[in-house]
Amino acid sequence: MTTLADKAILSGADFRPPMLEKDMYDSWKSIMELYMMNRQHGRMILESVKNGPLIWPSIEENGVTRPKKYSELSATEAIQADCDIKETNIIL
Template sequence: MSLSLAENVIVAGADNRPPMLDKTMYSSWASHMLLYIRGKENDKLLVDSVLNGPFKYGTVIVLGTQLHLQQ
């Protein structure tokens, strides 16, 4: 009697989650993700966003003079 594919997976001890998300393999899949990003367009901006967090807009103060309405 041969085992079905599902039975073979159960016998092999597979989980329902992908192995790349296993916490013990974090450094491995993190480096794979960075290599994947480096192969994309705008890779430097994407890697910077991943390593340093998303871009946050700052405030710019422009010095000026007060204007008076002329009548």
């Protein structure tokens, strides 16, 4: 029987996270959490998974309310927006 570790080695898990298999969800989840934590801003990436993506703040301009552009986000909001994208890419 092939173990998850064997499959990880064969699939090149050093460079990407393992694929999800129905019968190995618990171990896959643990590995994915560790993989995400090992990335830059890992805690923020994991927060994106657990709490959903950043709800972009709005700004009122000339009497019209619109979402802020990426360039208008605070430094923390911009990092969180980037982490949302990283989280999606890791899972996909």
